């Protein structure tokens with residue numbers, strides 16, 4: 054899935070080379086990195102950089118997992134989650150289960166700057182966005198219709214239901230509860246192919262930090278499902294007195310551990326960014342040894358790192374970095390542990 058992206062492999066650069074300003078983001082989403090970097094280069098703020106970077110992925114439908122036309126839910130609809138955080142003021146804006154609006158990170162920014170709230174959800178979030186002037190558009194594409202109809206054609210499998218009876222005639226919903234069984238192996242569904250949120254951290258020359266995320270969630274999710282991406286401290290966290298972090302992977306599990314918050318707090322106490330990332334993953338691993346997930350971390354001096362959990366089909370995590378070490382965004386990778 055990464056081979057189609059034309060990125061310079063620069064494994065010779067050791068992780069953690071530091072210089073400011075810095076943009077770092079999850080996965081090989083190079084154009085997002087470049088967009089954020091160009092905002093910083095032209096004197097824009099770290100918030101603007103994170104917003105533009107994530108918005109680029111929303112437009113490009115990065116890996117089909119960000120923006121419109123991906124990850125149709127059980128009813129075939131694409132819904133979006135996004136978050137943005139200002140590490141100077143600790144303000145956060147987020148949206149979840151957003152419908153009909155393509156620019157989810159833009160709406161998150163509007164929640165932060167045009168309301169006293171932090172998180173708006175569902176249909177009401179969409180109405181807020183429309184009132185703020187975001188165009189209402191259909192998020193469905195031929196591709197998302199295809200994903201959805203293939204899933205219907207395979208009796209709505211795989212799905213995220215457990216301990217329920219499906220309608221016997223359709224093998225799909227409506228579902229009825231039944232006696233609790235053992236939890237099924239989640240890794241089968243929440244794998245590297247179903248969830249590649251963009252998460253981004255930007256740090257400027259004065260150490261101001263911002264972080265953000267944008268995603269369309271998981272294929273065939275139960276309608277109403279919200280992942281980790283729009284949850285502050287889970288999908289991302291920023292504090293200009295410590296650093297920033299952003300996580301990606303099986304959000305249903307990861308959000309239970311607030312990995313981005315944990316990593317930033319560890320960096321505050323002096324942990325190296327790579328070590329902080331690793332510790333945040335280790336905390337989850339204790340309970341879910343095979344969970345799919347990764348995290349990026351950066352501190353206020355521009356040192357950065359990443360970590361991922363070794364799980365079926367996932368042994369190496371790719372992420373992008375832009376700083377003054379190079380003219381173009383660098384593709385980096387870290388081996389999962």
Ligand SMILES: *[C@@H]1O[C@H](CO)[C@@H](O)[C@H](O)[C@H]1NC(C)=O
Pocket residue numbers: 084113
């Ligand atoms: C990245 O941007 C370039 C230049 O605009 C474009 O040609 C390319 O298709 C983009 N990559 C992706 C994955 O969209």
Ligand SMILES: *[C@@H]1O[C@H](CO)[C@@H](O)[C@H](O)[C@H]1NC(C)=O
Pocket residue numbers: 195
């Ligand atoms: C989507 O599918 C319809 C018919 O199924 C077709 O007419 C249309 O050109 C397709 N659109 C794209 C963008 O492929």
Ligand SMILES: *[C@@H]1O[C@H](CO)[C@@H](O)[C@H](O)[C@H]1NC(C)=O
Pocket residue numbers: 320323324325326352353354355356
């Ligand atoms: C950032 O991390 C590096 C590498 O561990 C460390 O040398 C540096 O002091 C840290 N910066 C801050 C502000 O803690």
